[in-house]
Amino acid sequence: EVQLVESGGGLVQPGGSLRLSCAASGFSFSSYWMHWVRQAPGKGLVWVSRINGDGSNTNYADSVKGRFTISRDNAKNTLHLQMNNLRAEDTAVYYCARGLRIGVSGTVDSWGQGTLVTVSS
Amino acid sequence: DIQMTQSPSSLSASVGDRVTITCRASQGITSSLNWYQQKPGKAPKLLIYAASSLQSGVPSRFSGSDSGTDFTLTISSLQPEDFATYYCQQSYSAPLTFGGGTKVEI
Numbered sequence: 001e002v003q004l005v006e007s008g009g010g011l012v013q014p015g016g017s018l019r020l021s022c023a024a025s026g027f028s029f030s031s032y033w034m035h036w037v038r039q040a041p042g043k044g045l046v047w048v049s050r051i052n053g054d055g056s057n058t059n060y061a062d063s064v065k066g067r068f069t070i071s072r073d074n075a076k077n078t079l080h081l082q083m084n085n086l087r088a089e090d091t092a093v094y095y096c097a098r099g100l101r102i103g104v105s106g107t108v109d110s111w112g113q114g115t116l117v118t119v120s121s
Numbered sequence: 122d123i124q125m126t127q128s129p130s131s132l133s134a135s136v137g138d139r140v141t142i143t144c145r146a147s148q149g150i151t152s153s154l155n156w157y158q159q160k161p162g163k164a165p166k167l168l169i170y171a172a173s174s175l176q177s178g179v180p181s182r183f184s185g186s187d188s189g190t191d192f193t194l195t196i197s198s199l200q201p202e203d204f205a206t207y208y209c210q211q212s213y214s215a216p217l218t219f220g221g222g223t224k225v226e227i
Binding site for chain 1: 212
């Protein structure tokens with residue numbers, strides 16, 4: 001069974017940093033594209049970033065480019081999202097998600113439960 | 122970036138109704154369009170991928186279709202468990218983008 005468990009969320013001041021992690025199990029982690037998707041309270045889904053299996057290819061939403069960095073540790077089956085220079089508008093539940101199949105980069109089929117990031121003074 | 126315009130933003134329906142939700146892409150995306158269902162407090166669930174392919178385990182009352190840059194999600198006979206918010210998402214090119222969502226209410 002595919003399992004994705006996010007951690008690292010919390011309250012941070014504007015301008016601060018936070019590192020999210022997503023522990024994966026139940027599949028061949030290093031073979032799949034992985035994504036971060038966020039959802040502000042009461043709002044819709046917003047795609048944040050994705051990374052390919054070996055970590056050599058990454059993409060970002062314009063709103064986070066230059067501030068967020070996605071990475072992965074395939075030895076530990078863990079996905080990360082380093083978030084710097086956080087803004088109030090980054091407040092959201094952050095989900096990690098897995099690509100639908102090996103090699104599929106744009107569709108996700110398995111999601112974690114999400115971790116809440118609150119940016120406020 | 123590709124914009125996804127979803128309509129309506131909300132709708133009221135009854136059990137047994139046929140429900141149609143549409144999504145329009147701002148440019149051609151071939152059939153690279155997915156549909157997700159989200160219930161309150163839960164992670165989204167993939168329903169349809171590649172415009173019309175039913176994800177494993179999803180009831181056959183859900184279907185998807187496309188015509189150019191217009192995409193449709195149809196629920197043939199609405200069930201109580203289908204009351205949720207539905208999102209389209211283009212998988213054609215990064216940055217990936219979601220529609221604004223359609224809340225299906227009783």
